[in-house]
Amino acid sequence: MEEFVQQLTNGLAVGSIYALIALGYTMVYGVLKLINFAHGDLFTLGAYLGLTLLTSFSLQDKMGPLAAVGLLAIMVMGLVALIGALLDRVAYKPLRDSPRLSAVVSALGASIFLQNTVMLIYGARFRVYPQDILPRTVIDFFGMPIPLMRILILLVSLAMMVALYTFIQKTRIGTAIRAAAIDQGAARLMGINVDRVILIVFMVGPALGGAAGLMVGLYYGQINFTMGWVYGLKAFTAAILGGIGNIPGAMLGGLLLGVMEALGAAYISIAWKDAIAFMVLILILIVRPKGILGERVAEKI
């Protein structure tokens, strides 16, 4: 029982990280019908920027751990959002009217480019996050010790997801995003500035991805320049699992995938941990390509 709860909470923490990344895929897909392959690398960039800011300012000495991490998160999210917007302008905007698969190749190129930029700047080896930023408290949960970090990650990501959901559902900009996702042409005729909507999507998604990168750094303590690819693929699987283009779907898919992976690694085989996500991906695309909650069907030709 204890192992089960440990794996479950671990899966939920990792799953909420997947969910945060998946939101970026799903939002871009919703509006542009483009799989932004470079999204995983924006996530990596978030992790590395977090490390740089953390070690260069040493904020935790000046303002206490929680406030420091909060401020750090805001800075990382802002920077990654800017890079996301820049990426759209450089790699995707010139291709708006080209065949969609050109944009996919451009996205792959952007992914390779970003990943190698990180490698050339920070080196190819694993980098270690300072271990003493957040206290390694363990709280007692019905007699079972659960690391505080897991609960924090889960709570913070849930808060971000709720904030995003409210933003999409209740604000004027959110309404514009939803309209552009349904029909760009009609949205344009209704006076919505679709270009601005796309820009916002390319800032919000990467900001969440950057936050997820910071969380991975804080949770696992080490980061690598290639990690964006694996996390990106898993988050993309999560987005498809929930139904791509569907925001609650991405959240559900992320949590579900995280739990499946943690339980699979614990009870089936740890060696197959990474394969589980890919098998889920292939199965879902064969059996139910529109995902659990999705309305947007993976078009068949």
Added chain:
Amino acid sequence: MMTKKKGLAAIGVLIFATFPLWMKYVRPDDVRYWVDVINNVGLYAILALSLNVILGDAGMYNMGHAAFYAVGAYTGAILNTQLGVPILLALPVAGITAGIFSAIIARPVIHLRGDYLLIVTVGVGEILRIALINDVFGITGGPNGIFGIARPEFFGFKIKRPDHFFYLIWGFAALTLFLFNRLKQSRFGRALDYLREDAVAAEGSGINTDRYRLLAFLLGATWAGMTGSLFAAKMTIISPESFSFWESVVIFMIVILGGSGNMAGVILGTFIVIALPEVFRDFASARMLIFGLAMMVMMVFRTQGLLPPKPRKFNLPKLAEEGE
């Protein structure tokens, strides 16, 4: 005019075919190294040509080509080390195994739209690599792979030096070029052209698009499998690392940058992606960065690649009075 062009081409081929001979005088110290580089180019060229059938001709985004390469390499290596089958005889078996594997994979997902197919093939490649590392089949040697693959023999002649392999690999590449070129002119090639440009219209004209797609996939994978066996013979040792996701990316990049659908473009792409970084070795670590950038720039300014295919030409039968 035509004969002049053919003459130049013949001279070019002759210069290239004697590469190991004259390189001895140009770079006497590291001739083996440079011949080996060109051998690698040859292997990648065959791989890229085989992917070109799937990606360039049929328009299916396959980014797990290394998986079929791996299946072929492992089949060849296992047949050779366990059963003592000469590697060149194992070559067709390796191809067929890779082809069957690809058919099982492709059958259920072949309808999926481009970017989804891409993700699925990436997933297949990763699952296979993890399966190889975990030694699921019990005969692949886990993370260490298989070693001690015997050198190939050609009618009693033992192929072991880089310049021997040069003729084996590039001979196979030439055969590939010839066969694929014939195939392109055939009914099969025309059907692929049609379904890539407009699948619905092709279906409407009575082309069984699913069948042709599957056949293209099978053919590309079979060829990659045979190349895998050649690779195993050249290296004498194979391990899961040789078939990582990045191999698939590199092959994919070659086809896209060179000009998908045009074999000359694919060969040019191979030289640029594989041989050029060897010449500019100071920039070796920035190789992928430059290629990533090139992919983005290329999509914006020249979507079709460096050497795109020329439109198909049909020679009308000459009128009677113009004939001889």
